[in-house]
Each structure stands twice: as structure tokens, then as C-alpha cells.
Amino acid sequence: MTTEISKPGNGLWGLLTKPLHLRFPSLFTPLWTESPFEVRRRDSRLMFLAPIGALMGLIGGLMGATGPGVPAIVFVPVATLAGVAVMYLAAHIETFLRIQGGADLGNRALLAEISIDMFGGGVVATMVATLAGGDIAAGAAVGASMVGIFGWMRRIFWGSWIDDTIRLLAGDGRPADGPDYSTEHGLIGEGRFSDAVESFRAKSRERQGHAGPLVEAARLMRDRGQYESAMDLFVEALNDPTLDGRRASAFARQIWELADGPLSQPDLAIPHLESVVERFDETPEVEWIWKELTIGMSSDALVDDFGASSSRVPAVRAVEKILSEAFVASASDIHLEDYPEGLRVRYRIDGMLQDAEAPPSRIRAAVLARVRVMGGLNPSEHPTPRDARIRVPFAGRDVDIRMSTVPTLHGESIALRILDTEGGLLTLTDLGLPRQDIESLMRIARRPNGMILTTGPGGSGKSTTLHAVIRELSTGREKIFTVEDPVEYTLEGVCQVSVNPRAGMTFASSLRSLVRQDPDVLLIGEIRDQETAEIAMHASLTGHLVLSTLHTTDATSSLHRLVEMGVEDYMVVHTLEASIAQRLVRRVCAHCAEETELDAHTIAAFGNIEDTPTRAMVGAGCDRCRNTGYSGRIGLFEMLWMNQDMRNGFLDRVSREELREIATANGTRTLRSDGIDKIRQGITTPLEVLRVTTA
Numbered sequence: 001m002t003t004e005i006s007k008p009g010n011g012l013w014g015l016l017t018k019p020l021h022l023r024f025p026s027l028f029t030p031l032w033t034e035s036p037f038e039v040r041r042r043d044s045r046l047m048f049l050a051p052i053g054a055l056m057g058l059i060g061g062l063m064g065a066t067g068p069g070v071p072a073i074v075f076v077p078v079a080t081l082a083g084v085a086v087m088y089l090a091a092h093i094e095t096f097l098r099i100q101g102g103a104d105l106g107n108r109a110l111l112a113e114i115s116i117d118m119f120g121g122g123v124v125a126t127m128v129a130t131l132a133g134g135d136i137a138a139g140a141a142v143g144a145s146m147v148g149i150f151g152w153m154r155r156i157f158w159g160s161w162i163d164d165t166i167r168l169l170a171g172d173g174r175p176a177d178g179p180d181y182s183t184e185h186g187l188i189g190e191g192r193f194s195d196a197v198e199s200f201r202a203k204s205r206e207r208q209g210h211a212g213p214l215v216e217a218a219r220l221m222r223d224r225g226q227y228e229s230a231m232d233l234f235v236e237a238l239n240d241p242t243l244d245g246r247r248a249s250a251f252a253r254q255i256w257e258l259a260d261g262p263l264s265q266p267d268l269a270i271p272h273l274e275s276v277v278e279r280f281d282e283t284p285e286v287e288w289i290w291k292e293l294t295i296g297m298s299s300d301a302l303v304d305d306f307g308a309s310s311s312r313v314p315a316v317r318a319v320e321k322i323l324s325e326a327f328v329a330s331a332s333d334i335h336l337e338d339y340p341e342g343l344r345v346r347y348r349i350d351g352m353l354q355d356a357e358a359p360p361s362r363i364r365a366a367v368l369a370r371v372r373v374m375g376g377l378n379p380s381e382h383p384t385p386r387d388a389r390i391r392v393p394f395a396g397r398d399v400d401i402r403m404s405t406v407p408t409l410h411g412e413s414i415a416l417r418i419l420d421t422e423g424g425l426l427t428l429t430d431l432g433l434p435r436q437d438i439e440s441l442m443r444i445a446r447r448p449n450g451m452i453l454t455t456g457p458g459g460s461g462k463s464t465t466l467h468a469v470i471r472e473l474s475t476g477r478e479k480i481f482t483v484e485d486p487v488e489y490t491l492e493g494v495c496q497v498s499v500n501p502r503a504g505m506t507f508a509s510s511l512r513s514l515v516r517q518d519p520d521v522l523l524i525g526e527i528r529d530q531e532t533a534e535i536a537m538h539a540s541l542t543g544h545l546v547l548s549t550l551h552t553t554d555a556t557s558s559l560h561r562l563v564e565m566g567v568e569d570y571m572v573v574h575t576l577e578a579s580i581a582q583r584l585v586r587r588v589c590a591h592c593a594e595e596t597e598l599d600a601h602t603i604a605a606f607g608n609i610e611d612t613p614t615r616a617m618v619g620a621g622c623d624r625c626r627n628t629g630y631s632g633r634i635g636l637f638e639m640l641w642m643n644q645d646m647r648n649g650f651l652d653r654v655s656r657e658e659l660r661e662i663a664t665a666n667g668t669r670t671l672r673s674d675g676i677d678k679i680r681q682g683i684t685t686p687l688e689v690l691r692v693t694t695a
């Protein structure tokens, strides 16, 4: 058995004594760490009082010695011994209090030990005091010291036979009020451990699986170094249907300490800890188990050190694996869904959900809890819809993750949006804008006022395009403001504001204050309502370049959409300079692309366009693209430049069809024809283009 040096706790007491802990660790070491009952005390508050007791005894002795009557040669040693006695008593009192507080310290045995010390010390003290013929005070002082002396001597000289006596008194042998374990003790005495264990098991079965005999057996096995057997017995004890959370937690603690300590296989304990948590999820006693399972309390250093982790806790490892694989695969989202069959893990890569390897079903609760802990949420509370932020170091940088959790029929669904600051740094060329369009766009963007809109459904890369425009614009001379919901990518030299409707920060209210700061460029995450639209229009008329997005399917529809929101049509024609519809398609994987003949069905799906391609590059699927045949994404664009024809047509209220014809006449190419161009260049496939351009 090892000597344990206690650690300072987290409370006020721990804080106050921390310097002493560090400087004089031995002060906090229990007086005796070996006991037949293996009392393991992790922090000993009253032990701290022990040296103080000794000191007080010594000082009291010296003071007494200077007074009349008793010679120093008698008083000083007696008082010192009294101090030692205080130390010893303090240890006992502490143990007693802990037992009262519910600690599982082999209760009855320790109480018996205390009684024996008191009794032995008392008898000897009375004898000595009487023989000396002294008065009551002297007798009491001598008596107190004798308790201590007796305790020490008992430990040092008569340990074994007194321990046996204690065992008997404590009921380990033949107690009056409990089952008789003498047969088993006999078997253990003969070294027949497995027979003894079987006998204990039989007694437990007699009592409908009662934990008592099993725990008794487990302790005995543990004390004799039979750790595996001890752990098995504690595990069996957990099956007792009458267990309460406190006892289950105590058994779980034993299992954990055995697996983590002498057996050095913490994994063995995990399923048992999890089953305790599941069974007693409302019980405060099992909270430590949650922490152990989800943060790995025993390995403090690993909590914040995700990048270089070597955590042994399976749930921690599983979450690390899920995250790092998602980062490597450039996933934008991770979805963790709890089903009765187990946890489902999916990555969204290039806009498409793909199944990923799920952790073993037995640790799924711990995996979800671990993610909640990383997001600063309470892992053990019942799931409610919550949002949180997680930041994890990966490959030398920090990756921000926006987490949201919602309870589902079977448990909970956690979505993690990976806000990779570097993944957002794409240029307009990267995004797939043709060179001449980039030039026209930037010409408009460099004007001091006007409005540029990008349109498309959610996830079509609208904001990414506007961010690329801003990066191209930003020279450090402009004041650039963005209002986003939320800010996903940080842009250097740009003031970014996240809207927070719950705190009253809507697009409209944020904009009103931002316009007062007179920015040169204003990026509005989305125009959703009349109020926002009007502020945006007004700003673009009064010397601000406004960039924003709209939810419309094609470029010309944005004009009508703004009017539907309640904006006057003359405002629209005075402010809008360009409207860009866009979609994202997946790029063909460069490592497995093969030229393929298109079937008649696909060609027909493109309709009656004369330049429909008949051949295209298609990815066959390889390791680099996770067998999808695609890797990365690129935009399809429909660029609408406002000119006099468009403005007149719009103000004359021509039909949408006619307006589209005017746009086409002015050189606007549809999303589909941009897509056909990109099929011809071998960048994407017909299936992808059809997917995003079929209404």
C-alpha cells in the first residue's frame, strides 16, 4: 500500500492551505496510511490540526513548568505527549466525521479501532494516575497522553493481533447483527481465494443478490492484491436491485480506483461507470462519474490540451477523433444524433451529408456529454435546446465551432458548425467567377455608393462572395462595417458585428447605430424585412457602398423581392447596381476524374439547349474524396448588371419574363449556362448542375 500525500481541495480551505501544502506536504499526510481496512484519505483537514495540537501541548507544558509546584522535567514531557494525543485524536475524529458524512471507509472497523484506543488508553492512564497518587488534573493530562501513546504503540508493536481483535469487534468475524462470514475467512486464511469468493457469491444469492457479501469479498480480495477479482465483485455488487445512488457511487469509485490504479486499464471501468450514471442520473452522488467520463478529471492536464492529447478516457478520445476527421475532411458541419441503435455521426462535406464512423454504442451518452462539457453546458441535465461555442486547437491554429443541441425523441441531436477562419478566405477567382465578371463587379464595388446583392437559397455561398469582395476592396483606407448573423469568418481590418435578436440587436437596430459611424462600406448579412431594406437603401443613396444578400432564386427576382418587402420601385432602381444569383456545386475530384459519355436521360434533363454537352469529367471515387468522386466546391453565377434598359423596364412594370429577356440581351447568363461552361471545363458534373439549377 502506498502513502498518499493529500492534495489541497478546491474550496476556501484548500485555497488557504495551498501554500502550506506545497511547502510542507508531509503536514497533510495522514498519520498512518496503512491499515487492514485501507483507509485512504485524500484530504485531511483535521490532520492539519494535529501538529498545532502538538505545539499547543508543548507551549502549555512550558508555561505550566514556569508556574509553581510541578517541576519542568515532569510537566514538559507530559504536555508534549498530550499534544501527540491531540494529533491522534484528531485523526480519529476526522475519520469519524467522514463516516458520519457518508464516506465508505470500512465504517464499523474504524469505529471499533477508535473504541479500542480509547479503552486501552483510559485503562493505562487510570492505573498510572492512581499509582502516582496525583490529583485529577494530572490524571487527565496523563490519561490524554496515554490514549495517544497506546494508539501509537498498538500500531507499532501489536498491530496484527489487535487488528484481528478489531476485526472481530467490527463484525468482520462473527458479528451479532450481520451474516456469518467465518467460513469465508477460514478459506481465505488457507489461501483458497476462489472458493471463498464462490462462498460469498452464494451468500449474496441467498439474499436476492444483496451487495453486502460481494462487497465484503471484494474488499478482502483487494486487500490481498487480487485486484481483478475484487473489481469483478464490485461490479456484481452493482447489480443489487436495492442499491441507492450513494452506495452505487461508492462501489463505482472502488471499481474506478482499481481499474485506473493497480490494473492500469481504466477502459474496463467505463461501461460500469456509465451504467451507474444511467441508473442514477438524478442523483448528485454520481456527478463525479460524469466528470470522470467526460472530462477525465484524473488527467487534469488534458482538459484544455486537445491538440496533443493522449487522454485515456474513451469518450474524450472519441470526440477528438470525430472532430479531427471532420477538420481533415474540410467538413462544414458535424451532426451527432442519438438513436436507439446507437449514435449516428455525419459530416457535411461540400454541402452533402456523409456518414462517418460512429463511436461504440456503449459510450454514446458519454460522447454527447463530452461535447456538452466542451461547450460549457451541464452534461448531466436533461437536454434543452441550447447554443454554445467551442474553440479547439487543431494543427497549430484555433478552430471555432458553433454548437447547438436539441432534444429529440430518442435523446438529443447535436449540430456542430465549424467556423474555420481560414477556410473562409477564398478569392473571387477561387469561387469560380469568370475574370471579366470579377472586373465588372470590382468596378462597381469601388464606387462610393450603390448596392450589390447576392441571392440564392441558404448554403449557396452568398456571404462568402461578399466577403471576397470586401477582402479585395480592403486597403486599410476604408472604414468597413459588417452586420452578420452570426459573424462566421473574421476579416482583417473590418469591424464586424453579430446581430443578437434576443438581446434586441436586430439587423435594423444595429444598422441604425452603424450608419452614424459613417462607414465607407457596409455589409448586411441579409435583408429580411422592410425596415432593414429601407435603411440599406437609404445608406446606399447617401455615400455608402452596401453589400447584402436576398433569398431569391434568380438575379432579376431581387428587384421584385425588394418591392414586395415594401420598398418603392424608384428606390430600387436608384440604388441597385448589381444582383448576383449563385449556387454551389461540387468539384470533380482531380484524383479520380474520368471522361464519361453522358446518357440520353441526362442530356434530356438539360432541356432543349443546343449546346448541351455530351461528354463530361466524372469522379470514379477514390480515397482522397472519400469515394464520392467530388472534392471541394465552386460557384455557379448569374450576373445581372443594372443599366438603363433594365431600370426603364422595371419602372414600366414589364412582366418578369420580359425583364429576364432584357437582362439576357444585356449579357446576363443563367446559372445553368454557367454550369454548362463548367461541365465543359471538367470542373463539375451534369448531375451537380442539374441538382442546383432544377427548380
Ligand SMILES: [Zn+2]
Pocket: 589, 590, 591, 592, 593, 619, 620, 621, 622, 623, 624, 625, 626, 627, 629, 630
Ligand atoms: Zn477521388
